[in-house]
Amino acid sequence: MKLHSNFLCALTLFLTASFGMLHAQDNNVNTEFGVKGGFNMSNLYQSEADDNNVLYGFNAGVYATLPISDFIAIQPEILFTTKGAKLDYNNALASGNAKFKLNYIEVPLLVRVNITKNFNVHAGGYASYLVSSKVTGDGDFNFDQEVDTDDLNKFDAGLAAGVGVDFNPISIGLRYNYGLTTVGKERTVAGTTYTFPDAKNSNLTLYLSYKLN
Secondary structure, eight states, X not given: OHHHHHHXXXXXXXXXXXXXXXXXXXXXXXXXXXXXXXXXXXXXXXXXXOSSSOEEEEEXXXXXXXXXXXXXXXXXXXXXXXXXXXXXXXXXXXXXXXXXXXXXXXXXXXEEEEEETTEEEEEEEEEEEEEEEEEEEEESXXXXXXOOGGGBOOEEEEEEEEEEEEETTEEEEEEEXXXXXXXXXEEEETTEEEEESOOEEEEEEEEEEEEOO
8 A cells, every 4th residue: 555655654763763862661551462453454465565456355363572671572463364365346347346365374574663551563474374265256246265285375464563552551553564485386388387376465553552461
C-alpha cells in the first residue's frame, strides 16, 4: 500500500526525535502476557505496494513483552492471520470480484520502545507458515476453490513496524508488515523458469490487545 512508505517514514522521524527523551523516563515498560486481535487490510505487490485490490481480514493470537531495560523490551507473538488480495472486474463480458485468500500462522519478533508508559513504537521482523489458501468469486462467476498449499511458498518472512497506545490493561495499535518473500513457488516448465504468483504480501493491521497479568 502507498500508506506503508509514509507510515514508515513518519515512524522513523518520530523515533529520531523522541530518542533523546528516553533517558528521562523510568520503568516505562513491564513484563506482560496477553491476547490480541485485529483488523487486516492486505494486498499482494510486485514492484511496490499500492492501495488497489485490498482484501479485508483479521488476526488473533497471544503476545509477551519481555523488558531488557527500563524502556526497551523484546515482544514475541504467535498469531493466526489472514492475507491475500481482491480483484474487482467490470467489462463488457462480466463483472464481479475474485479473492485470493491466504491463512498463516505468524510469529513476529519485535523490539518495543516505550517512549512513555502509555505510548510505544515497535519494529522487527516476522516469519509465517501457510496453513490454508483458497480463491473465491462473486458476481457473474461464482466459485469457491481450495488451493493446494504445496503449489505455493509455505514460508513467508518480512519486516514489521508499528505504534501502540496503552490503556492498562487494554492497548490499541497500528502495524504494517512488508513481505520479502514471494507467495508463489519458482518452477521450470519447458526450460523456462517462472514464479507464480510472483508477488509478496503487504498487510496493515489495526489491533487491540488485553494484558492478562
